[in-house]
Amino acid sequence: MKMVSFAEFGGPDVLQLVDAEEPHAGPGQIRIAVRAAGVNPVDWRIREGQDLPAHPIELPSGVGQDASGVVDEVGEGVDGVAVGDRVFGEGSSTYAEFAVLKAWAHIPEGVTFEEAAGYPSVVETALRILREVGVQPGQTLLVSGASGGVGSAVLQIARDRGITVIGTAGPSNQDYLRSLGALATTYGDGLVERVRLLGRVDAALDLAGSGVIPELVELTGDPRKVISIADLGAPELGVRFSGAAGSVPDALAEAVELISRGRLHIPVAKSYTLAEAAAAHVDSQAGHTRGRRVIVV
Template sequence: MKAVRFAEYGGPEVLELTDVAEPHPGPGQVRVAVRAAGVNPHDWRVREGQFRRIKPIELPAGVGQDAAGVVDEIGEGVEGVEVGDQVMGRGSSTYAEFAVLNSWARLPDGLSFAEAAGYPSVVETALRVLRMVGVQPGQTLLVSGAAGGVGSAVLQIARDRGIAVIGTAGAANQEYVRGLGAVATTYGEGWVERVRQLGRVDAALDLNGAGVVRGLLELTGDPDKVVTIADLEASMLGIRFAGVGGSMPAALAEAVDLIARGKLHIPVAQSYSLADASAAHADSRAGHTRGRRVLLV
């Protein structure tokens, strides 16, 4: 089968579309014929080697965690799913024609494979950082990087929970952020004062690592009220870094519920072929995404 892999750490150019042996599910897993794979910042951070000291991997390695597709093999002990079911979920090496998933949920009615591939990791991350930062209904949350995939999910989940949101984003994404129920303002010089003029900030999330954590700390006054998913140096300020490790089955169940109730929609900003995975990584790293980027198989 065809799969995207890399044999050394480096830039997008190290990604190669190659022929590899098909994977097969172990106990508690399913295999899917991949129709679309989500492109997450975590993917290119792994490719660049940002995590190699804390979580080394054996090279050459596959790429990707999120996928949507059709179940075609079922591992031992798996119940509640059948060959032919359309699912979305998280696994490993999902930039491929076939991938093994550890967690999955059936696609909600009306959701395309391309859209579905964009949900698993971003919704799990959104739910986890909201829990970590401890923001409550009636309070105000500041979200830096509000227009991206995780930001899009955070804004909609917060709105559903009665949490007010101030979102920072590029000038081109101001209306998009407002459309998700947040008060929008721009990045750049003077952003801290612009946010301050909008009102009190009870908690804050850094979703794009644009060097904003000191400003978020200034606005909240408490490092425990700031969480980042992108700034690896934030711990020097006492700010928590949210890696991975939340409950994907629970997140997928909540995502399905939110989608079914019309409370969550994350658009596909751009789609690519497997052969264009390097371009997808370059674009993802450049930021300014409105929603999600996905690979179509």
Template sequence: MKKVSFAEFGGPDVLRLIDAEEPHAGPGQVRIAVRAAGVNPVDWRIREGQMQEISPIELPTGVGQDASGVVDEIGEGVEGVEIGDHVFGGGSSTYAEFAVLSAWARMPEGLTFEEAAGYPSVMETALRVIREVGVRPGQTLLVSGASGGVGSAVLQIARDRGITVIGTAGAGNQDYLRGLGALATTYGEGWAERVRRLGRVDAALDLAGSGVIRELVELTGDPRKVVSIADLGAPEFGARFSNVAGSMTEALAEAARLISRGRLRIPVAKSYTLAGAAAAHIDSRAGHTRGRRVVVV
């Protein structure tokens, strides 16, 4: 089978499309014929070696942790799924023609494979950081870097829970944020004052890693009410860097519930081929995404 892999840490040029042996489902797992794989910032952070101190890996290794596809192999002890089911979920080395998933759910009706591949890690992360930051219904959450996949999910989950959101993004994404129910403003010089004019901030999330932790702490007045998924230096300011994943199974169930109710939709900003994985990483690293990027198999 074809699979994206890398044998050394470095830039996108270390990625190779190789011929590899097909993986097989072990106990508690399913294998899918991959139709699409989600592109997450953690994918290129791992490729660059940024995560080695937190979660070390051995090389060579595959790339990707989210996928959608068709179940073609079921591991021992797995119930409630059949060969041919269309599922989305989390696993490993998902930029490939076949991948093993350790958590999955049936795709909600009306969702394409491309769309479904964009939800797993995004939903797990969004639910986790909302929980960790401790924001409650009736309060206001500031989201720095709100237009990407995790931001899109956070805004819609918060709206469903009665939480007001102030979101920062580029000038071209202001209407997108407003369409998801957020009070929107641009980042850049003077952004903190623009946020203050929009209202009080009870808690804040840094999703972009753009060096704003100090300002987020000032805006909330409490470093314990600031969580980042992108700035490893956040603890220097008393804030939390969140990287310990929660339950992917619960996240997929919540995604399916909200999608089925029409309360959640994350658009696909751009699709790539397996051979174009390097371009996907370059674009992901550049940011400014509206929704998700996916690799189509």
């Protein structure tokens, strides 16, 4: 089968499309014929060799953890899913023609493979950091870097829970944030003053790692009310860095429920082929997306 792999840490150019042996489903796993794979920031952080304790790596390595596709192998001890089912979930080396998943759910009706591949990690992350930051219904949450996949999920889940959200993004994404129910403003100089004009902030999330943690702490008044998923230096400022995933099956179940109720939709900003994985990483690292980027197989 074809898969994207890298044999050394480095820039996007270390990614290679190679021939590899097909993986097979072990106990408690399923294998899918991949139709699409989600492109996540953790993918290129691993490729660069960043120190991510939650994601140990051995070289050579495949790339990707999110995927959607059609089940073609069911491992021992697995029930509730059959060969031919349309599923999405989380596994390993998902930038490939076949991948093994360790957590999955059936794709809701009306959701394409491309859309489904964009949900697993971002919904798990959104649910986790909302829980960790402790924001409650009736309170106001500030989300820095709100237009990407995780931000899109956070805004919609928070709205469904009765939480007011102030989101920051570039000028071209202001209307997008408003369409998701957020109060929108731009990032950059004067952020604290612009946010204060929109309201009092009870908690804040840093999704972009753009150096705004001091401003988020100033706005919340307490570093314990700020969570980052993008700035590895956050702990030096007293802010928690959240990197270890919680229950992916639970997150997928909640994603299905939200999608089915029409309360969650994450658009696909751009699709790439397996051969274009390096370009997908370049674009992901540049940021400024609206929704998700996916590899289509």
